[in-house]
Amino acid sequence: xxxxxxxxxxxxxxxxxxxxxxxxxxxxxxxxxxxxxxxxxxxxxxxxxxxxxxxxxxxxxxxxxxxxxxxxxxxxxxxxxxxxxxxxxxxxxxxxxxxxxxxxxxxxxxxxxxxxxxxxxxxxxxxxxxxxxxxxxxxxxxxxxxxxxxxxxxxxxxxxxxxxxxxxxxxxxxxxxxxxxxxxxxxxxxxxxxxxxxxxxxxxxxxxxxxxxxxxxxxxxxxxxxxxxxxxxxxxxxxxxxxxxxxxxxxxxxxxxxxxxxxxxxxxxxxxxxxxxxxxxxxxxxxxxxxxxxxxxxxxxxxxxxxxxxxxxxxxxxxxxxxxxxxxxxxxxxxxxxxxxxxxxxxxxxxxxxxxxxxxxxxxxxxxxxxxxxxxxxxxxxxxxxxxxxxxxxxxxxxxxxxxxx
Amino acid sequence: xxxxxxxxxxxxxxxxxxxxxxxxxxxxxxxxxxxxxxxxxxxxxxxxxxxxxxxxxxxxxxxxxxxxxxxxxxxxxxxxxxxxxxxxxxxxxxxxxxxxxxxxxxxxxxxxxxxxxxxxxxxxxxxxxxxxxxxxxxxxxxxxxxxxxxxxxxxxxxxxxxxxxxxxxxxxxxxxxxxxxxxxxxxxxxxxxxxxxxxxxxxxxxxxxxxxxxxxxxxxxxxxxxxxxxxxxxxxxxxxxxxxxxxxxxxxxxxxxxxxxxxxxxxxxxxxxxxxxxxxxxxxxxxxxxxxxxxxxxxxxxxxxxxxxxxxxxxxxxxxxxxxxxxxxxxxxxxxxxxxxxxxxxxxxxxxxxxxxxxxxxxxxxxxxxxxxxxxxxxxxxxxxxxxxxxxxxxxxxxxxxxxxxxxxx
Numbered sequence: 001x002x003x004x005x006x007x008x009x010x011x012x013x014x015x016x017x018x019x020x021x022x023x024x025x026x027x028x029x030x031x032x033x034x035x036x037x038x039x040x041x042x043x044x045x046x047x048x049x050x051x052x053x054x055x056x057x058x059x060x061x062x063x064x065x066x067x068x069x070x071x072x073x074x075x076x077x078x079x080x081x082x083x084x085x086x087x088x089x090x091x092x093x094x095x096x097x098x099x100x101x102x103x104x105x106x107x108x109x110x111x112x113x114x115x116x117x118x119x120x121x122x123x124x125x126x127x128x129x130x131x132x133x134x135x136x137x138x139x140x141x142x143x144x145x146x147x148x149x150x151x152x153x154x155x156x157x158x159x160x161x162x163x164x165x166x167x168x169x170x171x172x173x174x175x176x177x178x179x180x181x182x183x184x185x186x187x188x189x190x191x192x193x194x195x196x197x198x199x200x201x202x203x204x205x206x207x208x209x210x211x212x213x214x215x216x217x218x219x220x221x222x223x224x225x226x227x228x229x230x231x232x233x234x235x236x237x238x239x240x241x242x243x244x245x246x247x248x249x250x251x252x253x254x255x256x257x258x259x260x261x262x263x264x265x266x267x268x269x270x271x272x273x274x275x276x277x278x279x280x281x282x283x284x285x286x287x288x289x290x291x292x293x294x295x296x297x298x299x300x301x302x303x304x305x306x307x308x309x310x311x312x313x314x315x316x317x318x319x320x321x322x323x324x325x326x327x328x329x330x331x332x333x334x335x336x337x338x339x340x341x342x343x344x345x346x347x348x349x350x351x352x353x354x355x356x357x358x359x360x361x362x363x364x365x366x367x368x369x370x371x372x373x374x375x376x377x378x379x380x381x382x383x384x385x386x387x388x389x390x391x392x393x394x395x396x397x398x399x400x401x402x403x404x405x406x
Numbered sequence: 407x408x409x410x411x412x413x414x415x416x417x418x419x420x421x422x423x424x425x426x427x428x429x430x431x432x433x434x435x436x437x438x439x440x441x442x443x444x445x446x447x448x449x450x451x452x453x454x455x456x457x458x459x460x461x462x463x464x465x466x467x468x469x470x471x472x473x474x475x476x477x478x479x480x481x482x483x484x485x486x487x488x489x490x491x492x493x494x495x496x497x498x499x500x501x502x503x504x505x506x507x508x509x510x511x512x513x514x515x516x517x518x519x520x521x522x523x524x525x526x527x528x529x530x531x532x533x534x535x536x537x538x539x540x541x542x543x544x545x546x547x548x549x550x551x552x553x554x555x556x557x558x559x560x561x562x563x564x565x566x567x568x569x570x571x572x573x574x575x576x577x578x579x580x581x582x583x584x585x586x587x588x589x590x591x592x593x594x595x596x597x598x599x600x601x602x603x604x605x606x607x608x609x610x611x612x613x614x615x616x617x618x619x620x621x622x623x624x625x626x627x628x629x630x631x632x633x634x635x636x637x638x639x640x641x642x643x644x645x646x647x648x649x650x651x652x653x654x655x656x657x658x659x660x661x662x663x664x665x666x667x668x669x670x671x672x673x674x675x676x677x678x679x680x681x682x683x684x685x686x687x688x689x690x691x692x693x694x695x696x697x698x699x700x701x702x703x704x705x706x707x708x709x710x711x712x713x714x715x716x717x718x719x720x721x722x723x724x725x726x727x728x729x730x731x732x733x734x735x736x737x738x739x740x741x742x743x744x745x746x747x748x749x750x751x752x753x754x755x756x757x758x759x760x761x762x763x764x765x766x767x768x769x770x771x772x773x774x775x776x777x778x779x780x781x782x783x784x785x786x787x788x789x790x791x792x793x794x795x796x797x798x799x800x801x802x803x804x805x806x807x808x809x810x811x812x813x814x815x816x
Contacts, residue, residue, distance in 0.1 A: 086499075090533055093499060093502055094498045094499060094502075094701060096701055096705070097498065097503070097701065097704045097705060098502065100705070101704075101705070207815075234812055234813065234814050234815045235814075235815050237814060269806075269812060270806035271806055271809065271811075271812050272812070274806075292499065292501050292502060295502050295506070296501070296502075296505065296506070296795055296796055297794070297795070297796065297797060299798070357799065358799045358800045358801075359800065360797065360800040360803055361806060363806070363809060363812055364800075364803045364809070365803065365804060365805065365806025365807075365808075365809035366799075366800035366803050366804065366805050366806060366809075367805070367806055368805065384706075385705060385706075386705060386706065387706055387770075388708065388768070389767075389768045390768030390769075390770055390776035390778075391768075393706075393768070393770060393774050393775060393776045394775055394776070395775065395776055395777070395778070396679035396680065396683075396771060396773075396775035396776065396777055399679075399680075399773065399775045
């Protein structure tokens with residue numbers, strides 16, 4: 001019996017010693033805020049899973065070894081405000097090149113579709129994308145497909161929305177309300193109702209009206225865990241006339257309301273964000289609101305948004321935390337946003353460039369800074385899908401003769 | 407009196423928006439405009455969406471907005487002759503893939519046929535800020551899969567030519583692609599449509615065993631002067647290099663003398679270092695540089711225009727030559743020179759500004775093999791029809807601290 005145990009132990013040992021990994025990212029500075037990792041670690045991947053995280057994994061155990069010693073390695077980034085329903089609203093974008101090239105392995109579409117067209121979005125885009133695409137379902141049945149309908153409470157069926165959420169619990173993470181103009185609480189309250197019915201959270205894009213104020217929104221209508229996006233924009237009075245953060249912002253934060261950047265074309269103004277950050281009112285989550293307009297002059301990609309917050313004084317650890325574990329928590333997906341042995345291998349390799357850089361905001365003001373983040377390599381589901389420096393690729397001169405066979 | 411006039415004049419120059427004759431002035435850039443034989447440090451002035459003047463020392467006071475582009479290269483907006491923005495399963499939107507790379511005109515290579523063009527016009531061409539032109543697929547349904555693309559019955563030269571005549575402002579030629587059948591029928595029909603509509607044909611056509619076609623016959627007998635063969639550095643379409651002796655096939659030069667044009671069309675399978683390297687070393691450069699950019703070639707191969715240009719520059723092409731083959735040459739190939747592809751006065755102001763970076767950069771081919779190079783073009787600013795649409799470093803904008811008060815939207 002004892003001999004048998006010893007034999008098993010020996011076997012296990014031998015198996016470990018001879019473990020071969022498909023891919024090892026070697027020597028990178030790993031920042032994994034959820035697990036409080038912040039230092040040089042090797043990461044081994046087998047299949048689509050992270051197999052081992054250790055200060056030293058021998059090169060001999062790697063089928064493919066990628067030296068990332070010049071870079072930071074973070075969990076694949078999570079952007080919780082995107083518009084990737086490429087079949088839908090005219091401003092929407094194709095997901096993969098906009099997400100994966102910027103280190104985003106999980107993108108949450110923020111209400112492009114509603115219960116009437118979510119399944120088409122799933123078929124046409126979600127199922128065909130390499131990026132993991134999740135969704136906030138619009139409380140409006142037709143989502144953002146067509147203008148006026150977004151103002152029509154008759155189109156906001158909380159039951160129907162909740163049914164769709166329950167049908168796709170691995171994809172739909174919550175409810176979105178956006179763009180609603182009438183001076184009533186219909187949109188917000190029905191979105192909250194749908195979230196209660198489906199046990200999810202609401203992301204709110206809010207346009208205050210007389211009798212429908214921002215203070216009431218964050219203190220009375222939103223629940224702890226609900227997310228206000230676009231909170232550094234000009235739509236909502238987050239600062240008083242002296243540029244002081246309003247008391248109700250702090251109170252809302254104490255209640256558990258979350259504040260998300262949602263950069264977009266209109267919602268990250270340095271003139272608002274800088275004083276707010278100086279007073280300590282930093283975002284819970286960074287996100288892009290990436291679409292055909294915001295990607296142009298404001299350059300609202302995930303790594304750019306992160307660079308802008310570095311320039312405004314957040315640390316690298318803080319911006320990565322707000323782009324990985326925090327958004328994962330906000331959408332209640334604890335399986336995402338960190339690096340775990342046995343967890344899915346979604347990773348971003350980031351370069352912190354030093355030099356002179358400048359970034360535009362939504363108000364077309366410029367912030368000049370001395371560092372910028374760039375994604376050099378992305379691993380999604382265990383596969384290298386982006387590798388701008390060719391770190392994982394062989395030199396063509398060693399590729400042998402070409403032939404007409406691939 | 408004189409003094410007050412002087413004061414008035416200088417005041418006007420300082421504030422002088424009302425009197426400014428230009429909307430925008432790009433100052434101190436190195437302008438490369440091959441169609442006009444311009445290659446030197448000059449200023450470019452824009453007014454009313456058009457190029458107003460290209461000259462040295464245009465006074466800053468004459469423009470409402472001045473952007474200093476010292477140390478950067480200023481070129482006509484690039485023209486990508488082989489893009490996929492409609493129809494094809496890997497097609498991507500033009501604005502976020504083209505304008506960010508300095509490409510202001512894309513030519514969709516066969517996504518739509520005569521049956522689907524109207525939908526493309528509505529859904530892609532009109533809403534895009536990028537200028538979208540079209541090679542119309544000889545297949546009526548367009549590039550929507552083998553079943554359709556191999557269907558000779560849907561290759562109708564008359565209907566294709568009729569659609570072109572109806573939309574001359576958008577359609578510049580015919581595309582033949584992906585035909586997997588035997589014989590010359592697809593090539594012949596595409597060329598027949600080209601003759602009927604008096605437009606060039608872009609051909610993407612595999613040569614395979616038993617196809618009953620040869621490259622030599624295609625290039626020397628079938629294609630007309632001005633027709634384009636794309637994917638030239640692929641090894642299954644043309645075999646520009648003899649795989650046994652590594653030499654350029656002599657009939658490639660003969661085809662070029664006849665006026666057949668060779669287009670890059672990088673894509674996910676058609677830029678191979680061994681082919682490109684040997685061809686460039688023997689002087690067989692592309693007439694036109696193009697990307698075949700789609701959802702997969704935009705990823706690891708990074709086949710956008712500045713990268714395609716950089717790859718060729720790291721194989722020996724000069725920057726001036728790369729700009730020629732990305733502006734004036736493609737404009738000429740689609741018979742849009744001098745309206746497009748130049749910075750000529752009075753032309754629509756499509757302008758790209760590039761930084762030529764020195765360093766060590768990896769460039770990846772369609773086989774995902776890398777070449778380490780030392781030069782890389784990077785787009786920093788794009789102007790489309792006189793408007794700054796992309797400005798990586800905010801060169802055209804003030805620091806946020808000087809951008810004035812903001813208004814809360816109520």
